[in-house]
Amino acid sequence: MNPEADTLTTGDGRTALVMRRRFAHPPAAVWAAVTEPAQLAQWFPSEVTVELKPGGAMGFHFPGDDGPGMTGRVTDAEEPRVFAFEWGEDHLRWEITPEGEGSLLTLTHTFGDRFGGASFASGWHLCLTALGQILDSEPVDVDADKGDLHEAYLEQFDLGGGEIQGTTVRFERQLLRPAEAVWAELAAGRPVAEGSAVPSGFTAPRFEQGSVTQAREPELLAYRASTGELVRWEFGAGTGHGARLVLTVDGMDPRQAREAWHERIEHLAARLLELASA
Structure with a gap:
């Protein structure tokens, strides 16, 4: 975990989780991994369909779940810098900044359930670990959290x-x-x-x-x-x-x-x- 990079702030009744991860890959590669449904399916929590433009429709479907799944809307799509969207009542913003030959990826997840912050952080922690493996052309090999990661974030965020x-x-x-x-x-x-x-x-x-x-x-x-x-x-x-x-x-x-x-x-x-x- 990267405590200095992961923060949880609350204001106006909403909570923002900010997570930053550095990858040894250019912004174009990271952009493809966070926007293309085929790549998202390998590390994102759900399968995704997306119309990649502001106002574009999105669909989220968890494997094994019956029914139509959740829907969302693209709010920002500025290749290869910013991809943001609404997912139910939440908002996710992915910002990609060049750093030498690599990139800094900043995820800002805004939501209403402050006390769910440790769950969201531990989930994204594992997702971003899987994303790094995909960018490195490695097989995804991420163990599910048995609770240690969740409790570490809960303590870090003083929840x-x-x-x-x-x-x-x-x-x-x-x-x-x-x-x-x-x-x-x-x-x-x-x-x-x-x-x-x-x-x-x-x-x-x-x-x-x-x-x-x-x-x-x-x-x-x-x-x-x-x-x-x-x-x-x-x-x-x-x-x-x-x-x-x-x-x-x-x-x-x-x-x-x-x-x-x-x-x-x-x-x-x-x-x-x-x-x-x-």
């Missing part, structure tokens, strides 16, 4: 620290396992019902005692701690890596709550990484 919103602390984190597997890990195989004691996996230091107020496996568990704080775990759809966790804690000194629950979530994430890598 797991939690946010204080008044008296509430809110964590949102992309996990590496589906909701059913995360729930099983937290509940340790025990049934969870309203009014029952809270399984220890759903607790953190200073929040060990309490009773369940809501339970809907594997989507929601809420409980009122014995000291009065309300803790709420929610698991929803994520980016394809696993479930999206949203954890909120209300009623405690938010700085203390953030510290306690950050440690608990990091422990959970490490355990899920072990399971994903097994």
